[in-house]
Amino acid sequence: MSDTRPAPAAEAVDESALAALLHEGRHAEAAARLESAGAWLRAADVHARVWRHADAVRCAERAGRLDEAWRHALAGEDRGALERLRAALLAEPSQARVAAGHATARGRPLDAAQLHEGAGDLDEAATLYEQAGALHEAARLRVSLGALREAGRLYERVLAESPDDGEAALALGTILARFGRHEPAARALQRAAKSSSARPAALRLLVACLDALGHAHGAASALDALRADDATLPPTVAAYLEQAFGDARGFRALARDASGQAGPDASRWLAGRYRVVRPLGAGATGRVVLAHDAFHDREVAIKVLHVADGAQGRDAFARFAREARLAAAIDHPNVVRVFEFDPDGPFLVMEAMLGGTLEARLAAGEGLSPDVVHAILEGVLAGLAAVHRRGVVHRDLKPANVFFDAAGAVKVGDFGVAHLADLGATLTGAMLGTLATMAPEQIAGGQAPTAATDLYAVGVLLVRMLTGALPLPGPDFVHQHLEVAPALPSALRPALGDTYDALAAALLAKDPAARPQSCEALRTAMAALPWPALVTHVASPPASRSASIPPEAVSAAEPSAQARYVAVEDATRVPAPDAAWTLARDLVLDRLVWLAPRAADALAALRACAAADHPTLQAVFDLDVEAGHAVLDAPAGAPLSPDVRLDAAQSAQLGAALASLHAAGVAHGRVDRAHVRLDPARAVLLLPASFDPAARTDDDLVALRALGA
Numbered sequence: 001m002s003d004t005r006p007a008p009a010a011e012a013v014d015e016s017a018l019a020a021l022l023h024e025g026r027h028a029e030a031a032a033r034l035e036s037a038g039a040w041l042r043a044a045d046v047h048a049r050v051w052r053h054a055d056a057v058r059c060a061e062r063a064g065r066l067d068e069a070w071r072h073a074l075a076g077e078d079r080g081a082l083e084r085l086r087a088a089l090l091a092e093p094s095q096a097r098v099a100a101g102h103a104t105a106r107g108r109p110l111d112a113a114q115l116h117e118g119a120g121d122l123d124e125a126a127t128l129y130e131q132a133g134a135l136h137e138a139a140r141l142r143v144s145l146g147a148l149r150e151a152g153r154l155y156e157r158v159l160a161e162s163p164d165d166g167e168a169a170l171a172l173g174t175i176l177a178r179f180g181r182h183e184p185a186a187r188a189l190q191r192a193a194k195s196s197s198a199r200p201a202a203l204r205l206l207v208a209c210l211d212a213l214g215h216a217h218g219a220a221s222a223l224d225a226l227r228a229d230d231a232t233l234p235p236t237v238a239a240y241l242e243q244a245f246g247d248a249r250g251f252r253a254l255a256r257d258a259s260g261q262a263g264p265d266a267s268r269w270l271a272g273r274y275r276v277v278r279p280l281g282a283g284a285t286g287r288v289v290l291a292h293d294a295f296h297d298r299e300v301a302i303k304v305l306h307v308a309d310g311a312q313g314r315d316a317f318a319r320f321a322r323e324a325r326l327a328a329a330i331d332h333p334n335v336v337r338v339f340e341f342d343p344d345g346p347f348l349v350m351e352a353m354l355g356g357t358l359e360a361r362l363a364a365g366e367g368l369s370p371d372v373v374h375a376i377l378e379g380v381l382a383g384l385a386a387v388h389r390r391g392v393v394h395r396d397l398k399p400a401n402v403f404f405d406a407a408g409a410v411k412v413g414d415f416g417v418a419h420l421a422d423l424g425a426t427l428t429g430a431m432l433g434t435l436a437t438m439a440p441e442q443i444a445g446g447q448a449p450t451a452a453t454d455l456y457a458v459g460v461l462l463v464r465m466l467t468g469a470l471p472l473p474g475p476d477f478v479h480q481h482l483e484v485a486p487a488l489p490s491a492l493r494p495a496l497g498d499t500y501d502a503l504a505a506a507l508l509a510k511d512p513a514a515r516p517q518s519c520e521a522l523r524t525a526m527a528a529l530p531w532p533a534l535v536t537h538v539a540s541p542p543a544s545r546s547a548s549i550p551p552e553a554v555s556a557a558e559p560s561a562q563a564r565y566v567a568v569e570d571a572t573r574v575p576a577p578d579a580a581w582t583l584a585r586d587l588v589l590d591r592l593v594w595l596a597p598r599a600a601d602a603l604a605a606l607r608a609c610a611a612a613d614h615p616t617l618q619a620v621f622d623l624d625v626e627a628g629h630a631v632l633d634a635p636a637g638a639p640l641s642p643d644v645r646l647d648a649a650q651s652a653q654l655g656a657a658l659a660s661l662h663a664a665g666v667a668h669g670r671v672d673r674a675h676v677r678l679d680p681a682r683a684v685l686l687l688p689a690s691f692d693p694a695a696r697t698d699d700d701l702v703a704l705r706a707l708g709a
Helices: 015-023 027-036 040-049 053-062 066-075 079-089 093-105 109-118 122-132 135-144 148-161 166-178 182-192 199-212 216-229 237-245 250-254 310-329 370-389 440-444 451-467 477-483 501-507 519-527 600-612 648-663 697-707
Strands: 274-282 286-293 298-305 338-342 347-351 402-404 410-412 565-567 582-586 591-597 620-624 629-633 676-678 683-685
Touching: 015 027, 027 040, 027 053, 040 053, 040 066, 053 066, 053 079, 066 079, 066 093, 079 093, 079 109, 093 109, 093 122, 109 122, 122 135, 135 148, 135 166, 135 338, 148 166, 166 182, 166 199, 182 199, 199 216, 199 237, 199 250, 216 237, 237 250, 237 648, 274 298, 310 338, 370 410, 370 451, 370 519, 440 451, 440 477, 451 501, 451 519, 501 519, 565 591, 600 620, 600 648, 648 683, 648 697
Parallel strands: none
Antiparallel strands: 274 286, 286 298, 298 347, 338 347, 402 410, 565 582, 582 591, 591 629, 620 629, 676 683
16 A cells, blocks of 8 residues: 655755765665655655665655656566556556656556556557557457457457467457458458357357358358357357347348448448447437347447538547547446447447436436435446546536446446546537536636536536426526526425535535535535435335336435335236235336345345346346345236247247356246246246256256247
8 A cells, every 4th residue: 555644744954964964875864864854755766876666665655656656666676566556556647647658768568558558548558558569458459449440450460479369369350240341250250269268259250240251051050059059049040140130131231232322221230230229319419229239149328429521520529539438448337338439430339227317317307315316426426536537527417427227326427528637628618518517617618627517517416316406497507607606405495404505505616616626525525414324125105106106205304214115006017926026116216126035045046147137037136135135127018828939039038048047057947938028029037936956957948948939
C-alpha cells in the first residue's frame, strides 16, 4: 500500500548545512533532514543518488507522486514495488501516463503499454504492446477500438510465428467473416478448430462460412463435429443456421444481387452477426436496438449512429467514436459494458440492460421511496467515480442514461457527449447534453466541466427521484439554471420533511466550487442522512392492489413499512408449476417475479443455474438466504398443452437452455409440459421446484425429445 499519511510538522531546511552534508558524502543525514522538513521529493532524489532506491520509492509515495515512485522503482529494478505501483497508478491516469513515459525511456514498452491501457489510452497502449511483441494484447485493443483490419493483420503475424495458436486463428476467422471474406475465414477457422479451447466457437462460425461458400458437404461435416459434443443441436445445416443466425440461409441472407442491392433480409442483420430483435429507442443522432449475437449466443443492445452529411455529421461521428473508446476502456460493475465498436457501421455493441432505464421508472411522475433513491444513487456514484478517475466528465447524466440490468444493478451509460479533460477540447461543445439536468457552467460555457458538473446533474436526479418533479420545471431551463433558486424536496413533497433539503441545495449550487467536489465527498454527505434500509421479505398485498402496483406502493412518510417484494394476484398469469411459489411485484425494478422457497442444501444448484444464464432458461435474479427464497423470473406465456407438441424451433430453444444448464453441472430432472412457457417469440424452460441429486442429463434430453414433434 502507498504511504499517504500526512507529513510531520515541517522544519525549515538549512540549505547551507544541507549542501555541506552532500559535499561530504553524508547523503543519509541529508535525506533525513529533508524528510523531517516534509521535502519528500527532494529526499527521494538524495536517496536515489546513492542507489537507495527503496527509500526513494517510499519518499515519493509520501509526496503522493506515484509516477516518481515508479521512476525510482524502475531504477532499482524492484519488481515487487513496480507491481504494487502499477495497481495504484490505475486510479491516477495523469500520473500513469507520466510513469509510462519513464518506462518507455528505459526501454520497457510492455510496462508502458500496461500503464497506458490502465489510463484509458488504448491506441498508445496497442502501439506499445506491438513494439513489445505482445501481439495478442495489441490485437485485443485494436478490436476494442474498432480497428478490425489492423487487428486482423496482427493476428496474421501471431499465426506466422505460432501456427498452432487456436485463439489467434479464431479471432482472425471472426474478423474475416465480418468482412464477408468467407474463404480465408474458413481456412483460419479450420485451423482454430484443431485447438480444444477454440474448437466449439470455431466450428459454429465455420458451418456458416462453408455454407456461404456453397460447400454443403463441408458445412454438414462441421455441423457433425459440433453435434458430436452437443447432440441437442439441429441435425441439418439449414435448421442450425435458423437457430444460430435467425435465418436458414445464414450469411447468404446478406448476399447482394447483381444490381448491388442488399438481400431482402439484410436489414435484420448488422455486420453479418447481430440479428435485430426489436427497437429499444431512438434519438436525434441514433437508434438503439435489441439484437441477438449469433456468435456468442447472447442478447446485446446495439447503438447505431445516424451520421449526417457535412461538418455536423463529422462532429457527431467524432463524439460517437469517443464514446466507444471511452466506454471500452472502463470495466466497472456500475458502468454499461461495451463489447465492440464497429466504425464502419457505425455502431456500438453493449450489454443489454433488460431492467430498463430510470426514466421509465419515473415516467408516472411519482417519487420513489428514500431507500430506493439511496440504492440507485449509490450505484450511480460508484459508476461516475470510475468515469471521473479516467479524467472524464460525463456531461449528460439524466434518467434516460441510468440503466438497470436484469438483476437490478444500476449502471451509468451513454458517453456520447462526454468531455475528455485531457484532450484540450474547446467549449464549443459545452451546450451538448440535456437542458433539464445541465449545470449552469455548461450553459454559460465559461469554464471546462468538472466532476462537480456531473454532481449538479446528480442533484437534479435526487430531487426528481424523491418527489417525481424537477427542481427547475422549465420550459426556460437556461434562465432557470442560471438565475432561479431550485425547489427543494420538502417544497415539492412535504411528507419528506427537510431531511434532504441541505444535500439537494449543495448539489444544485450555481457555483461549482460550492458543490461537493467528488463522488466520494457526496457519498460521505449521504452517509450522514437517514436512508431507510430495504426490507426484502414479502409483504401481504393491500386489499385494493393488483399486479399493477406502482413502484411506490408505500408512502415515503412510512419507510419502515416498505418491502421490496409485494405479493400480488394476476388473473392473466398462468399459475406457477409449484404451489409454494408466490407471484410478487419487485418494487425496485417494477417487474413481476416468483419467490420460490428454497432449502439451504439447494443453494449450490441455484447458484449454478444463475451462472448458466441462458435467454431461454428461467433466470435466477437473487438468492435471499436470510429470507429463505430464490427470486426467479416470471416469464409470460402458457405451458405446453397436452395436445400440442414442440416445433423444431421451440425444441432447439429448450435444448439450448438444457445445454447451458448441463454445462453448469446441473441436471434439470423435471422437463415436462408444466415447466415450459411458450409465447410467440420463444420457449422458456422453468427451473424445478427442487433438484433431485439422482437426476441425469441424459434423462433431460430424452424427456425433451418426448415433448417434440
